[in-house]
Amino acid sequence: MPRERLIIGTFGDISTRKSPAGRYLARTRYRDWDGHARLVQASGVTAKAADRALKAKLADRDLFQPADTTLTPDSLFSDLVTYWLEDIDLEDRISRTTRNLYERNMRTLVSPAFDNLALREIGVARCDKFIKQLAKISYSRAKQARVVLRLALELAVRHEVLPSNPMEHVSRLYREPHIPNALMAPEVNVTRAAIAQWESAADHTSGPKPDGQLGAIIEVMLGTSARIGEVLAIRRRDLDITSPVPSIRIACTIVSRKGE
Structure with a gap:
C-alpha cells in the first residue's frame, strides 16, 4: 500500500x-x-x-513560509526592510514624499534597534519595550517608528513569513498634556524689527542676501496660521482681494523630494 x-x-x-x-x-x-x-x-x-x-x-521549524523564498523567519530584519521598501515601490500607491518619509523613519528610528535580529526573534515584548523607550525621548518619534514597524511586520504576515504581527498587541501611546507655545505681541514685533533690519542692511557678509519677501511671508503666516510650505505655494488664483473680506485659499504646499 x-x-x-x-x-x-x-x-x-x-x-x-x-x-x-x-x-x-x-x-x-x-x-x-x-x-x-x-x-x-x-x-x-x-x-x-x-x-x-x-x-x-x-x-522551531515554522509552518509559515514566504511566497518569496528569499525571506524566511530566520532572515534578518534588515532583509525585511529591503523587501518592504521594494514592495512599496512595486505597489506605487503612496506619494514619493510619504515613501521617502517611511524610509527615513525606518532607517533612523527602527533599524538601529532591530537590524541584527532574526524575524522570529521579534515579539510583542521587544516591540512594546522599544516603543515605550522611544516615547520617553519623543512622543513624535515613537509614533513614527510605530507606524513603519507595524507596516513592515504586517507585510511579513501577509507573505506568510510570520504567523502574526506583534505590533498589533503593543500598548497604546499616550501623549502628556502640554500647553502650545505661541508668540505674544511683543515677540512678534521683535521678529518684525529683526527682519526689517536684516532686509535694510547695506552689507551682508554671510548668509543669503534679502530679496524683500521674508517680511511679507511672515505677515501672511501670522494672518493665516498657514505653514511655511503652504505660504510659499500660494498662487495668484488663490487670492481674492476684491471681496468685502479679502481671503487666501490654502490649496498647495511645497514638496522637496530626495534626489530631485
Missing part, C-alpha cells in the same frame, strides 16, 4: 543510528508549508539526546 501522506507541519517516524564518529544521528521527514516532505536531522552524544535535538529543531 502507498505510504500515507503527511499533514503539512507534521513529521513521520524518527530513526536513530550511530555515526562512525561516535555521535548519534536522528532523522525524519517533515512536510513543509509548500507541500514538500524534506529530510530533517539532528545529532547528539546519545540516542535520546539526538532525538530531543531533532524534536526541538522540528518544533
